Amino acid sequence: MTENLVLKRIGKVLVYILLVAAALGILLPFYWMVMSSIKTNNEVFTVPIKWWPDIPQWQHYVEIFAKSDMTTWLKNTLLLSVVVTFMQVLTGSFAAYGFSKVRFPGRDVLFLAYIGTIAVPWQSYMIPQFRLLSDMGLANTLWSIIALQAFGAFGVFLMKQFFETIPEDLSEAARLDGLSEYGIYARIMMPLSVPAIASLTLLTFVTTWNDYLGPLIYLRNPDLWTIQLGLRTFVSQYDADYALIMTGAVLSTLPIAIIFLLGQRYFIEGIASTGLKG
Template sequence: MSALTSDLAQELDGGRVPSPSVPRRRTRRGRERIGRIGMYALLVVLLTVVLLPFLWMLSSSFKHDDQVLTVPVQWLPTTWVWSNYAEIWTQIPMAGYLANSAFLAIVITILQVLTGSFAAYGFSKVRFPGRDALFLAYIATIAVPWQAYMIPQYVMMQKAGLTNTFTALILLQAFGAFGVFLMRQYYMTIPDELNEAARIDGLSDYGIWARIILPLSKPALASLALLTFVNTWNDYMGPFIYLSSNELWTVQIGLKSFIGQYSAQYALIMTGSVISIIPILVIFLAGQRYFISGIATSGMKG
């Protein structure tokens, strides 16, 4: 009997008899694998839906005008019209439009990053009466649609003699409540002990903001810069309202030159659209690591 007991113990110790938890573990792993496959399949479907318009736009940029709006959709052109990418530079001052868009996007982005980060420092690290109420009132302006105050803004710029100038667009977009909110949420994750230690060392609030807070906020700054650049670059209504001279038009306004009274040059419109998204694509790919990190950490603490 003792020999039989010892043999059974050896078999159990040797792993010849499977534990009851092994099948459960294998089942759990199988479910996790199926869940991952399902998630990847869903992401592929969503990615396809998102990319389809861009793929159609890219394909249309190599077509003739009469092939762009065919039914059913012709995904690949029968004849590749490579000359569209050379012709567009002669049809309209495309280089000038791109330069105007780049100038506005860069200047407004720099100003929004500076003003947003500095205001966010005051709302998160400086204590003064009514701070939270003022912050809530300022953030509440995000809910007000731009169309509600579009006309008063235009009247103000007209009386100041700033219509048909870049200055009007820069002044109106140099401040943004969303940028303040984004940066404040990120600053709230930075320990207050760093500010207190800096004050003991003799730094003022300006010095703390410039030498302590900003170097620690690169992900949030990159996120705000990217979002502001994209919004400014894609802005149509602002330049359309304030810029009447062709020399000041941005690329979004310039593309409407291909729309005539009775017809439109659809192929060149698609070509210009492809060219216009290249700067945004390059900037996003270069800063996506900081962008994802900044968005992920900006909501950690309220």
């Protein structure tokens, strides 16, 4: 018994050591990026690596706004990310409620067909979709990105998996009390689905924030550029100013890191819960 206990403790220690080493390996590039943003250009690629600058160059975070249209890029990216995330959560949860709690002919077949669109790469229908949105007059507007990403099969799948873990007795009792399907969705299902909503919100926000190909195709006006398009242009103009480029990279990554840190508990709980049934 004593030997088994010792072996278990040694095993746990080794697992923690491996996890810490893996975490450090993942965080190290981000640390280097942040430190490089407050270094001088000569310090960024010095050998051996300088893990802390001699004199932190905090003025880079002011200088990048003066040398680029960073305010516009951040504003456009934040606007698109918030609107698309809201629409995905709304449409995904609403469709998921119908697929999981409402009985109608062909429900399962329709759901499988809709979820099957996840396997179709966007590049295969990118050109006809562009022609369609151009004919509708949405090209070169932020509405094009919103129309592209406001609906997603993955969000429906994620929310449906969570809704199916909620007992059907709650819905039946609400119907007997005279509550409509819209009322059940808004007053029962959504309040109980905070973890799944948080997971979908985080995943959608990160995907929209980091999207490059969509804005590259549809947003030609510089006043409409997102931070990903803006940083590409900025890098081409200041390709030798490595510290300033790293500053832009930090600004593009920071909102995602903050959102994940604030919602990681709900995110992990939501992902774990959606895998319990289905």
